[in-house]
Amino acid sequence: MAFAAELDAPASPIDTFRKDARDWLAANFPPALKGKDNAMSAIDGPTDLSPDEAAWKAAVGEKGWGVPGWPKQYGGGGLSKAEIRVLQEEMGRIGAWNPIGGMGVMMFGPTLLEYGTEEQKQEHIPPIARGEIRWCQGYSEPGAGSDLASLQMFAEDKGDHYIVNGQKTWTSGGQWADKCFALVRTDKTKKHEGISFLLIDMHSPGVEVKPIRLISGSSPFCETFFTNVSVPKGNLVGREGEGWTIGKRLLQHERSSLSGGGSTARMFAGKPMGALAKDYRGTDEQGRVSDSDLRMRIVRHEMDSRAFALTLRRAAMEAKSNQGPSAATSIMKNVGARITQDRAELSIEIMGMNGLGWEGEGFTEAELNQTRTWLWGKAVSIYGGSSEIQNNVIAKRILGMLDHQ
Amino acid sequence: MAALNEEQTMLRDMAREWADNEAPVTAFRKVRNAGAIEGFDRAAWGEMGQMGWGGIVVPEEFGGSAFGYLSLGLVLEQLGRNLTASPLASTAAAASAIALGGSNAAKADWLPKIAAGEVIATLAIDEGPNHDPSKIAASVSGGVLTGTKEFVAEGDTAQVFVVAAVGGLYLVTGDEGVTRSTRRMADSRSHAQVRFDGAKAEKLGGPELTAKVVDLATAALSAEMLGMAEQAFAVTNDYLKTRVQFGQALSTFQALQHRMAKMFTELELMRSAVEGALEAIDAGRSDVDQAVSLAKAIASDTLHLVSREMVQLHGGIGMTDEHDAGLYLKRAYVLETMWGNAAFHRERFARLNGY
Numbered sequence: 001m002a003f004a005a006e007l008d009a010p011a012s013p014i015d016t017f018r019k020d021a022r023d024w025l026a027a028n029f030p031p032a033l034k035g036k037d038n039a040m041s042a043i044d045g046p047t048d049l050s051p052d053e054a055a056w057k058a059a060v061g062e063k064g065w066g067v068p069g070w071p072k073q074y075g076g077g078g079l080s081k082a083e084i085r086v087l088q089e090e091m092g093r094i095g096a097w098n099p100i101g102g103m104g105v106m107m108f109g110p111t112l113l114e115y116g117t118e119e120q121k122q123e124h125i126p127p128i129a130r131g132e133i134r135w136c137q138g139y140s141e142p143g144a145g146s147d148l149a150s151l152q153m154f155a156e157d158k159g160d161h162y163i164v165n166g167q168k169t170w171t172s173g174g175q176w177a178d179k180c181f182a183l184v185r186t187d188k189t190k191k192h193e194g195i196s197f198l199l200i201d202m203h204s205p206g207v208e209v210k211p212i213r214l215i216s217g218s219s220p221f222c223e224t225f226f227t228n229v230s231v232p233k234g235n236l237v238g239r240e241g242e243g244w245t246i247g248k249r250l251l252q253h254e255r256s257s258l259s260g261g262g263s264t265a266r267m268f269a270g271k272p273m274g275a276l277a278k279d280y281r282g283t284d285e286q287g288r289v290s291d292s293d294l295r296m297r298i299v300r301h302e303m304d305s306r307a308f309a310l311t312l313r314r315a316a317m318e319a320k321s322n323q324g325p326s327a328a329t330s331i332m333k334n335v336g337a338r339i340t341q342d343r344a345e346l347s348i349e350i351m352g353m354n355g356l357g358w359e360g361e362g363f364t365e366a367e368l369n370q371t372r373t374w375l376w377g378k379a380v381s382i383y384g385g386s387s388e389i390q391n392n393v394i395a396k397r398i399l400g401m402l403d404h405q
Numbered sequence: 406m407a408a409l410n411e412e413q414t415m416l417r418d419m420a421r422e423w424a425d426n427e428a429p430v431t432a433f434r435k436v437r438n439a440g441a442i443e444g445f446d447r448a449a450w451g452e453m454g455q456m457g458w459g460g461i462v463v464p465e466e467f468g469g470s471a472f473g474y475l476s477l478g479l480v481l482e483q484l485g486r487n488l489t490a491s492p493l494a495s496t497a498a499a500a501s502a503i504a505l506g507g508s509n510a511a512k513a514d515w516l517p518k519i520a521a522g523e524v525i526a527t528l529a530i531d532e533g534p535n536h537d538p539s540k541i542a543a544s545v546s547g548g549v550l551t552g553t554k555e556f557v558a559e560g561d562t563a564q565v566f567v568v569a570a571v572g573g574l575y576l577v578t579g580d581e582g583v584t585r586s587t588r589r590m591a592d593s594r595s596h597a598q599v600r601f602d603g604a605k606a607e608k609l610g611g612p613e614l615t616a617k618v619v620d621l622a623t624a625a626l627s628a629e630m631l632g633m634a635e636q637a638f639a640v641t642n643d644y645l646k647t648r649v650q651f652g653q654a655l656s657t658f659q660a661l662q663h664r665m666a667k668m669f670t671e672l673e674l675m676r677s678a679v680e681g682a683l684e685a686i687d688a689g690r691s692d693v694d695q696a697v698s699l700a701k702a703i704a705s706d707t708l709h710l711v712s713r714e715m716v717q718l719h720g721g722i723g724m725t726d727e728h729d730a731g732l733y734l735k736r737a738y739v740l741e742t743m744w745g746n747a748a749f750h751r752e753r754f755a756r757l758n759g760y
Contacts, residue, residue, distance in 0.1 A: 274760025289760050299751040310677035321408040331670040395662035404657040
């Protein structure tokens with residue numbers, strides 16, 4: 001009976017979509033790229049695309065499936081949440097991955113869709129959807145990090161354009177970016193209300209970038225200097241003085257992408273720590289990791305990781321069951337950061353000197369990676385709102401503790 | 406909070422309202438001051454029975470509601486918040502043992518009475534001051550049980566004992582051959598040494614049942630710990646907002662805000678771990694043992710942190726008997742120790758994961 005009914009029933013729209021997605025992926029995803037997603041590409045900077053990679057990126061960009069939830073009229077996929085889930089399942093099934101990413105996708109695009117004018121959306125969203133344009137974030141300044149509202153970079157009103165002077169820092173990927181979404185001061189007499197949200201062409205005269213070399217040896221960040229840079233008035237998003245509100249909204253997109261599923265999935269990928277420790281340290285006569293103190297710290301770390309994974313799941317279930325946003329959400333960034341860092345340090349401790357190799361012979365690729373992961377990982381408790389700032393947020397917003405007077 | 410169904414939401418809200426209004430910490434203080442060995446209020450336990458809490462994990466055919474362990478946990482959490490003394494956790498775990506391994510006659514004899522709150526039951530497992538199921542020496546021969554069990558919760562009043570012996574789990578229901586000696590402890594609850602000297606015993610199952618039932622009891626206890634930690638934290642947070650020092654409410658000092666934020670973070674992880682274990686039990690998952698060790702280790706560490714900070718952040722008043730902080734602190738350490746402390750469960754977790 002059930003079988004007959006299945007034969008008779010017209011396919012549901014979602015089943016049709018699944019079939020279409022499957023067919024399209026089969027026709028367009030080069031099998032040679034299976035599982036070859038470079039998750040760190042946003043940090044590493046541009047790499048030369050192989051013909052396969054270029055073709056795949058162009059196909060996804062054309063289809064709008066790099067940003068599947070964005071509206072179709074701006075080059076997005078226009079898909080529903082259910083369809084996006086199906087698309088992800090179908091991609092996962094064949095080891096395909098999304099070649100379109102970066103700050104334009106994660107932060108700027110969603111913010112501009114909300115606050116931009118029609119002209120701004122038409123101009124900026126389609127190139128992001130096709131992965132043609134790299135955006136960088138002009139928020140932090142040397143004197144305005146966690147206390148972002150102290151920023152000083154000034155945009156002087158010159159009628160049809162602004163003249164921008166000042167400096168930004170920690171500009172991720174600034175050396176490769178085409179455009180910058182920046183918070184600038186348009187009024188020196190007000191603090192939060194004197195800030196505006198401005199789009200700056202990084203190829204304009206007067207823009208200079210200097211990469212900052214990090215302890216890990218990489219240079220994902222820049223100091224960026226702006227000297228008499230002319231920016232058309234049409235590049236102001238929202239109203240003058242509305243930048244703080246728009247900028248905060250963008251930070252919400254940033255935080256949700258930082259604490260989201262992707263990075264967490266990577267966190268739990270790889271060999272379990274207990275097995276790694278047995279490989280490197282050997283076992284005692286009872287078959288346990290030989291160093292009992294290390295073994296117990298691995299347990300604490302594994303338990304922490306599992307409790308965190310359960311918390312991610314719980315927060316998602318709570319959000320779904322309409323209990324409102326879960327208070328658990330506020331702890332995600334700090335716990336994610338601590339687990340990432342603990343994991344890197346424990347791995348090095350397990351590997352010993354082999355976990356501290358810098359380059360060249362005598363180390364496996366995994367060991368050399370571990371060194372870089374450890375050092376890069378120090379950033380996760382600093383960027384996107386440091387752990388201290390997150391604790392302030394918990395204390396004030398959730399626990400109702402007030403500022404010192 | 407886990408995603409709850411309608412019955413569970415109603416159960417939780419009812420339990421919360423009842424415990425807050427009818428069995429708050431002041432009620433426990435009265436129980437303690439009265440000094441009766443049972444360590445709980447008989448009238449309050451009677452009300453719990455009428456509300457059906459004794460039957461939450463009892464199958465419907467024996468008069469229970471079979472709501473499961475997440476539901477039991479919701480109730481125990483509310484009792485924990487108020488330090489409400491009751492034999493509910495012990496009775497429920499013993500009831501599960503009977504439901505899982507008892508003969509039809511044993512189930513028919515005891516489960517309906519337990520579900521109605523008429524009978525108090527408990528587990529008698531450990532024979533020393535630390536939980537260690539590998540050191541069980543009690544034995545059964547010719548249908549009678551001999552051995553001494555230490556620190557049996559509700560051991561002063563239980564009419565039904567589920568006893569671990571070499572070879573598995575046994576049911577002892579008579580008074581013959583059973584001798585109880587009260588052990589007065591810091592939490593002012595019932596913990597007794599129980600000697601079985603030729604007590605009639607009926608087998609419920611082998612060592613795997615012992616392990617399983619102890620896991621159920623441990624998960625239930627973790628839910629009580631969750632409620633205690635939640636309330637100890639809330640009381641402390643309220644206090645920091647009212648207590649003025651250096652012309653400022655204490656809650657305005659960043660050093661204290663960050664300690665509270667840290668505790669809040671640990672509490673959220675604790676809730677996920679505890680609810681995760683209860684859900685694993687209800688789902689009949691094969692990794693219940695891991696989920697329970699995760700829950701108990703994290704619950705022990707977190708309740709330890711929060712109960713200790715409750716005293717410290719209250720300053721001198723937290724050291725007085727008049728304040729509740731000491732009551733939470735004392736009950737906390739007993740529960741941290743019961744069914745294996747954090748170190749025990751971390752060791753077990755490592756073993757279960759093969760490293």
